[in-house]
Amino acid sequence: MKIKIVGDIITVRGFGFAGIDGVVVQTAQEAKEAIRSMLTDEDVGLILVAQGIANKLGGEFDAYRFRKHLPLIMSVEDSTGEKAAEDIMAVVQKSLGLKL
16 A cells, blocks of 8 residues: 655655655645545555645545545644644544544
């Protein structure tokens, strides 16, 4: 399974150094289109979204995040240093309805 990232240019390039492909976006609409495209790729298991972009998406990001099937979607700290709201264990638990 692949990991993808959606975010600003610095965040996407930074994750690129770790071998994670991504899409650079600036607006909420661009982010929605990128995420929807990634959701249709059966090889993608995790979509990371830079926190600044997740904030722009608002409630729609929460709807993506709490879907009950793969890929999982979570926010990560972005190049501005804005911290993600929750950790990966919390996302997995809420998304899959499990307690680990």
